Amino acid sequence: MGVPSLSLAVPANTLEQSPASQSITLGEGYFRGLLVQFPRGCEFLVKLACYLSTTFSSKERVLPSESFQETVNYIALDDWVGELPVDLDITKASTFWAEAWNDDVQNTHTIKVIPVILPLADSPRRRGS
Numbered sequence: 001m002g003v004p005s006l007s008l009a010v011p012a013n014t015l016e017q018s019p020a021s022q023s024i025t026l027g028e029g030y031f032r033g034l035l036v037q038f039p040r041g042c043e044f045l046v047k048l049a050c051y052l053s054t055t056f057s058s059k060e061r062v063l064p065s066e067s068f069q070e071t072v073n074y075i076a077l078d079d080w081v082g083e084l085p086v087d088l089d090i091t092k093a094s095t096f097w098a099e100a101w102n103d104d105v106q107n108t109h110t111i112k113v114i115p116v117i118l119p120l121a122d123s124p125r126r127r128g129s
């Protein structure tokens with residue numbers, strides 16, 4: 001089985017109120033972070049937010065992280081690839097999804113998002129217990 005990932009095409013003029021979105025199911029594990037790629041040309045015009053849901057009615061934002069949620073509800077980059085921290089234990093199957101909107105009036109941009117899931121035993125909260 002391959003690594004679960006999202007490749008989210010975000011059309012020009014996509015509004016925050018009607019974002020492009022895509023979801024996958026994640027199994028049990030330590031959700032260490034997200035590998036994210038904003039291709040060249042996004043010019044900080046494509047905004048991304050990611051969520052995790054363990055029940056039908058729950059919705060926890062995992063990107064941007066809690067430390068940034070008071071100031072921004074998205075990340076926007078250009079020509080950037082890297083891992084952003086999440087640090088959550090997933091103890092049952094959960095739905096992960098990404099939402100993005102695009103202030104570029106001419107171009108569709110595709111953002112790649114790969115959850116980094118390790119064995120639950122690798123969680124800092126479970127090591128040594």
